[in-house]
Amino acid sequence: MSFAVGLVAVVVFALLAPALQITARIRAWSLAPVMLLGLAALLSHMLGVLLGVLTLPDFRYWDAASIFGFGVMAYVFAFGAAYKSVSLDILLGLVDRPGRTAPLSDVVERQVPDLFYGRTKILVDGGLVEQSDSRFAATAAGRTMANRIGRLRRAFGIGNSGLYEFSE
Secondary structure (H helix, E strand, O other), rough: HHHHHHHHHEEEEEEEEHHHHHHHHHHHHOOHHHHHHHHHHHHHHHHHHHHHHHOOOOOHHHHHHHHHHHHHHHHHHHHHOOOOOHHHHHHHHHOHHHHOOOHHHHHHHHHHHHHHHHHHHHHHHHEEEEEEEEEEEEEEEHHHHHHHHHHHHHOOOOOOOOOOOOOO
């Protein structure tokens, strides 16, 4: 039954996470989507543990946690693949066009710059980069974040120019 409690917590997470994302957009919260996922995971995990403790005389935390962890990680991977994916945005742009085709030059000259301007706006709005005329500079917070990401990349064996590229 502890596995069932973990599954219930996953369902709560799968309902709570998008509800928080929608609420954040409507109310213009400044929390990043990944922070909202973390909050949803924490709340749903705590609710699952509380449910297990209150309803099962022999609640096995690790059984419930294993199901919960797997479900949340699957959700987070799917979310990450769809959220702000440049490749996916290009694909969706092609599918929305008449004939579902476009010359490469059209994609490169029109769609890609808009995608990267949007990504740059996220960095500016997040206080990681500041713009001065047509130039961008990393803020102190941006440099700190870049250093942390660099350490994580090295720890996970991720190359600098691509996920599986090891040029060093």
